[in-house]
Structures are given as C-alpha cells and as structure tokens.
Amino acid sequence: MARKSPLGVFINCPFDGRYQKFLDAIVFTVFRCGFDARCALEIDDGGGTRIDKIMSLIEACPFGIHDICRTDLDSVSKLPRFNMPLELGIFLGARRYGNADQRRKQCLILDKNNFRYQKFISDISGQDIHSHNNRVESLIYEVRDFLRNNGSHISGGNKIYKEYLRFEREKRAICRTLDLRPDELTYKDLTHVTTSWLVTQS
Amino acid sequence: MSKISKAKWEAGAEAKAIARLLRVSPQKLNVVQKLIQDRKAATFPSPLLKPRSKGDKLRIPLGSKRSVGNAKKLADGVRLVQAYKRAGYDISGSTSDGVIIVEPSGRPDSFNLSQLNKAVSRVQNR
Numbered sequence: 001m002a003r004k005s006p007l008g009v010f011i012n013c014p015f016d017g018r019y020q021k022f023l024d025a026i027v028f029t030v031f032r033c034g035f036d037a038r039c040a041l042e043i044d045d046g047g048g049t050r051i052d053k054i055m056s057l058i059e060a061c062p063f064g065i066h067d068i069c070r071t072d073l074d075s076v077s078k079l080p081r082f083n084m085p086l087e088l089g090i091f092l093g094a095r096r097y098g099n100a101d102q103r104r105k106q107c108l109i110l111d112k113n114n115f116r117y118q119k120f121i122s123d124i125s126g127q128d129i130h131s132h133n134n135r136v137e138s139l140i141y142e143v144r145d146f147l148r149n150n151g152s153h154i155s156g157g158n159k160i161y162k163e164y165l166r167f168e169r170e171k172r173a174i175c176r177t178l179d180l181r182p183d184e185l186t187y188k189d190l191t192h193v194t195t196s197w198l199v200t201q202s
Numbered sequence: 203m204s205k206i207s208k209a210k211w212e213a214g215a216e217a218k219a220i221a222r223l224l225r226v227s228p229q230k231l232n233v234v235q236k237l238i239q240d241r242k243a244a245t246f247p248s249p250l251l252k253p254r255s256k257g258d259k260l261r262i263p264l265g266s267k268r269s270v271g272n273a274k275k276l277a278d279g280v281r282l283v284q285a286y287k288r289a290g291y292d293i294s295g296s297t298s299d300g301v302i303i304v305e306p307s308g309r310p311d312s313f314n315l316s317q318l319n320k321a322v323s324r325v326q327n328r
Contacts (some may be wrong), residue, residue: 006289034301042308098228155299170325177321178313191306198303199295
C-alpha cells in the first residue's frame with residue numbers, strides 16, 4: 001500500500017521525451033498549487049507487480065490528472081500504448097466501486113484536441129474532457145483551474161506560467177551546477193528540484 | 203535511538219519546517235527547537251523577533267508587547283506543521299502568496315538535498 005496521500009495528485013501521462021516538457025509543467029503546477037505530484041515513475045520496479053504498485057498509488061491519491069493525448073503508433077512496434085487508458089479506467093473504477101474515500105476521487109481528463117477522444121475512447125463521452133491543444137500554457141491553466149477548486153487561494157494561471165518559464169530557465173543552470181543534464185533528472189529528482197526552487201521564490 | 207534523542211530529533215525536524223515556513227534565519231533554529239520541546243510559545247525570546255534581512259517578508263517586529271502576536275504566529279506555524287505531519291507530509295516552505303509547498307515523497311536519486319539546496323541558492327544568487 002502506497003503512503004496515504006491526502007494531497008496526492010496521480011499523474012497519468014506519456015513518459016516519452018516528446019511529453020517531458022508537459023510532465024515538467026504538470027509537476028510544477030501541482031506543487032505550486034500546494035499539492036503532491038505522484039506518478040508511476042516514482043515506483044521502484046525492484047519487486048512486486050507493477051500494476052499492484054500503480055493501483056496502490058491510485059488508491060492513495062484523491063486526485064488524478066489523466067492525459068490521454070498519446071494515441072500514435074510506436075515507431076518500432078507499430079502499436080499504440082494502452083497504459084494511459086488502462087490507468088484512467090482503474091481510477092474511474094476506484095471512484096465507482098471503492099469505499100467512501102475512493103468515491104470522493106476527482107480527476108481531470110485531458111486530450112490535445114476537443115472531442116478527439118470520441119474517436120478512440122468513446123465510452124468516456126459524458127465526462128468533462130479538457131483539451132490543452134498541445135500547449136504547455138493551456139495545460140498549466142487547466143491543471144491550475146482543476147486544483148483551484150480543491151485548494152485554498154492559488155495564484156492565476158498566467159502567473160504560474162510565467163514562474164514555470166523562469167523555473168525552466170533556472171533548472172538548466174541548477175542541473176549544470178549539479179553536473180547533470182536536464183534530461184538525466186529522474187522523476188524524484190525533478191520533484192525535489194521543483195519544490196526547492198519554489199520555496200526559494202518567496 | 204533513545205526516547206530523549208528521538209524527541210530532540212523530532213523537535214529539530216519540526217523546527218526546521220517552521221523556520222522555513224516563517225522564514226526565520228537558520229541561526230535561530232535552536233530557539234525554535236527549544237520552543238517546540240518546551241511548548242512555551244508565549245515566552246519565546248527576542249532574538250527570534252529580529253527580521254533576517256531588510257527585505258524579509260515576515261518582518262517580525264522587536265518589542266515585548268508585540269511578541270505575543272508573534273508567539274501566536276509561531277504557535278499557528280507549529281499547529282500547521284503538526285497538521286501536515288499528521289497527514290503524512292513535511293513542509294518544504296511556502297510561496298509568496300501563502301501556498302504551502304509539501305516535501306515530495308522519496309529521496310532524489312542523483313544528488314542529496316544539501317547539494318541541491320546549494321545549487322539552487324547559487325543559481326538564485328547570480
């Protein structure tokens with residue numbers, strides 16, 4: 001069972017290089033809004049079944065951000081990745097069949113265009129799906145608006161976006177000081193760099 | 203770890219979180235730690251009341267009359283940190299608009315926290 005995480009936001013998104021800047025932006029916005037960003041990348045695959053660990057993580061987090069934008073075929077296998085719809089399904093299932101805590105779960109479902117999801121995952125029609133139009137700025141606005149409803153006073157999306165841009169610039173310098181390339185940061189490294197940077201901004 | 207040293211260690215961790223939250227200088231950490239151990243928020247000594255620098259946002263004023271208000275602020279800080287701790291979180295600090303930033307779970311893989319803090323402050327001070 002993962003650590004119980006009342007401020008936990010489960011992030012379900014692609015983990016490829018093309019999505020990295022979006023993942024950075026989600027992690028930044030989640031911590032900036034006072035929540036705790038959790039995702040499958042923090043799982044150490046040393047032992048146990050991966051799906052069990054992901055389910056524990058989902059169980060521990062009352063909030064979820066699911067980006068189902070990656071539907072392209074893999075360049076090598078020519079097959080799509082199904083992990084994101086699967087984890088979204090587990091999250092929705094927990095909300096439907098779980099105990100009182102699980103039923104209070106809230107999630108934000110994102111795609112890159114409006115109504116595109118109806119062509120590949122039409123069963124979630126009726127849910128409120130938001131689009132980020134493949135833009136980091138829109139993504140930050142969406143995440144911030146979602147978390148604002150569940151938190152106390154949070155600054156506007158524009159301010160958070162500007163802070164994110166400054167963070168991205170300074171992150172490179174921080175990595176250089178640590179003798180790391182930004183793409184070498186693991187998920188845990190990223191969360192620590194993000195929170196350390198945020199608390200020095202006050 | 204003995205009971206006494208465990209209590210000391212816990213008070214130290216809590217003091218660090220409160221000091222970060224209230225932006226108190228690290229040199230005053232021992233005062234906060236003592237305060238938490240003794241739980242005497244209303245009688246904390248004046249060194250803590252000095253602002254860290256001219257631009258310090260907290261601007262804790264000097265003077266015994268005002269120290270009651272500051273003691274209340276500190277007591278609120280203690281309560282807040284304890285509430286987060288009960289929920290399983292450590293506080294990393296807070297933003298200028300008052301949002302509390304929680305400590306992420308797990309430890310970083312490629313560096314330790316003191317290296318990171320040094321790197322962040324070096325970049326900030328440029």
